[in-house]
Amino acid sequence: MxxxxxxxxxxxxxxxxxxxxxxxxxxxxxxxxxxxxxxxxCGMPFFISNEVNxxxxxxxxxxxxxxxxxxxxxxxxxxxxxxxxxxxxxxxxxxxxxxxxxxxxxxxxxxxxAMSVTPDLKGSDKDNVFLLRNINDMNNIRSFIEEKKPKSAVIIGSGFIGLEMCESFKYLGMDVSIIARSKIAKGIDNDMSLYIEEHLRKKGVNVYTNTKTLEINNQGVVISEGSIIKADIVLLATGIxxxxxxxxxxxxxxxxxxxxxxxxxxxxxxxxxxxxxxxxxxxxxxxxxxxxxxxxxxxxxxxxxxxxxxVGKNDEFRGILGTGIFRVFDITVGMTGFSEEEAVKLGYNVSVSIDKRPNKPKYMGGKPIVIKAVSEKETGRLLGAQLIGYEGVDKRLDVLVTAITLKASAEDLMHLDLAYSPPYSIPRDPLYYTGAKLSAKK
CATH class of the missing domain: 3.50.50.60 (FAD/NAD(P)-binding domain)
Incomplete structure (x- = not known):
């Protein structure tokens, strides 16, 4: 054969x-x-920043x-x-x-x-404008940085790559701006996106939301208000x-x-x-x-x-939940299943919980995790979740992925025998409280 x-x-x-x-x-x-x-x-942003050498x-x-x-x-x-x-x-x-x-x-x-979506944007063919989809793109960006030593970077688009490259450019000592046509982080509900936007600003990133990019010229990037954002290097991260x-x-x-x-x-x-x-x-x-x-x-x-x-087997693909996780400087953002916005568009009658709990006791250095979860109101079935926090986001995200995949209800989260010890969690894990809040709204 x-x-x-x-x-x-x-x-x-x-x-x-x-x-x-x-x-x-x-x-x-x-x-x-x-x-x-x-x-x-997925490792390319970390090679550009020299985190991976x-x-x-x-x-x-x-x-x-x-x-x-x-x-x-x-x-x-x-x-x-x-x-x-x-x-x-x-x-x-x-x-x-x-x-x-x-x-x-x-x-x-x-x-x-897949291929990068290149916006119909005047100046997008300039020598200091890049995409980041493959190894050639990665090498071109790194070579440009080493040769030209840019002091300012503008990222157009705020998906996974755009947000990760904020950190990479900032790590290399650049003044960084990110431009989003609507909100930061597509696929994240507005009330959670605000946490990411606030954190970017705290880290010194200039954030422009609900902003249209008009063109790229020798002075920088021209945005909808007519002002110009200085840009020695521009990354087009407008999707694939x-x-x-x-x-x-x-x-x-x-x-x-x-x-x-x-x-x-x-x-x-x-x-x-x-x-x-x-x-x-x-x-x-x-x-x-x-x-x-x-x-x-x-x-x-x-x-x-x-x-x-x-070769003759009969393996089935079982679908996806759209699970994603990425780092924004020192916080982690995770998502799985439907956002509230998606669930409503699909016709679900939803219950929503937003809760902030420490990932572990404060005496062990605990920091908050914000968990937004969505369930079907009539049945209590979990439909999706979004998490933002420091240590432990990935752990809770994977529990929620498993629960949604196995068609668990919000109430089931209260009965999971999750690992507990002060270095890792609080006695009642943050997911317990998520389950309790959603169950109360059923």
């Missing part, structure tokens, strides 16, 4: 290694148009590794130009030599990932979209979100063609509503499922 995979970052390499794990005889060929493969994209920590594997360890042939800087599903052939261009050749497959996996051009040209069906539509086995609508990673549409575990929510952990998971099923 000859299996061709298009794309060799998280999902593509996960699929390839899973195929090899289950089938020692299959011929596995991977084409990747970039130079770098299987890299830790070793490039090999971000890009730990190359094509030779996969050939030697797994007998997988990965061809970097090879772009798949077209695919003919009728005769199972594809046309490939070697970007180094310019050679164009044809290949064939028995089964195909499309793992073309699925890279589906090739799939669309082949006749692969796209979902409501514009990403590739797959079933729970990662199969597309075309025979013997699977897809996985940041180019596919997912669905919410809670109600199976289609959603596009790309994340490295999900890409690895869907890649493994695609690889497993392509």
């Amino acid at each position: 000859r299996i061709v995979i298009i794309g060799a970052v998280a999902a593509g390499t996960s699929a390839a290694t899973e195929i090899r794990r289950n089938n020692k005889e299959a011929e596995i060929i991977v084409y990747e148009k970039d130079k770098f493969i299987s890299y830790a994209g 070793d490039f090999s920590d971000i890009v730990p594997r190359n094509a030779e590794f996969f050939k030697e360890k797994h007998n997988i042939d990965i061809y970097t800087e090879h772009e798949v130009m077209s695919v003919n599903p009728g005769n199972k052939t594809l046309r490939v261009k070697n970007q180094l030599s310019g050679e164009i050749f044809d290949d064939s497959y028995d089964k195909l996996i499309i793992s073309t990932g 979209k699925p890279n589906v051009g090739l799939a669309k040209s082949m006749g692969i069906e796209l979902g409501a979100s514009g990403a590739i539509k797959v079933d729970k086995y990662m199969r597309t609508n075309l025979n013997d063609i699977y897809s996985c990673g940041d180019c596919i549409e997912m669905f919410y575990t809670i109600n199976e509503t289609p959603v596009y929510r790309p994340l490295g952990s999900t890409a690895n998971k869907t890649g493994t499922i695609a690889g497993s099923n392509i």
Whole structure:
């Protein structure tokens, strides 16, 4: 069996290694148009800030590794130009030599990932304006900083990458401004977003919310009030979209979100063609509503499922909760499931609790965690949560992820036998109080 995979970052390499794990005889060929493969994209902001100094920590594997360890042939800087599903052939261009050749497959996996959304903004092509989506972007930003030594940075967009890069630029000694078209941190409810905004200001970041960027010029970034924010370096962090051009040209069906539509086995609508990673549409575990929510952990998971099923297994993808976690200087922000805003839009009658409790006793250095949780009013079923705090946010977030996945009710949080010792928690964990508050509103 000859299996061709298009794309060799998280999902593509996960699929390839899973195929090899289950089938020692299959011929596995991977084409990747970039130079770098299987890299830790989520670690890029920390390499730019020098918190991570070793490039090999971000890009730990190359094509030779996969050939030697797994007998997988990965061809970097090879772009798949077209695919003919009728005769199972594809046309490939070697970007180094310019050679164009044809290949064939028995089964195909499309793992073309996502691309940055570039706003239609005058001046976005200037030499000091960057995206941060891949290793080339990361290297370009770091080289610019080392060479030009910028003193001021403007970040346009306030998603995960934008907020993490606030810290990175600030750590490097720059005056940092962040511009959001609406609120800080898309997907976070307004009442929780204010905590993040306040913390950014405390750390010396200039925050512009409900602000439109008009253009980038030699003086800096021009915003809606007509004022100019000085910017030696500008980062466009205005989101990403699925890279589906090739799939669309082949006749692969796209979902409501514009990403590739797959079933729970990662199969597309075309025979013997699977897809996985940041180019596919997912669905919410809670109600199976289609959603596009790309994340490295999900890409690895869907890649493994695609690889497993392509060799005859029957593994199902069980959906996502949209769980995310990121650091904003010394606080942690986490979210899972539906926000209050999303739940209401989806037609749920909700109960909401916002509670602030110490993560552990004050005599052990405890600091507050703010927990906002949403449940269905009639049944008490947990629908989502958002957390902001210092130490221990990740622990409570993962408990809530598990509870929502297992369809637990708010009341169930009061009966969990959670770990307690003064260095780690208070006798009644903050989640107990969240459960109690929501249960009282049922």
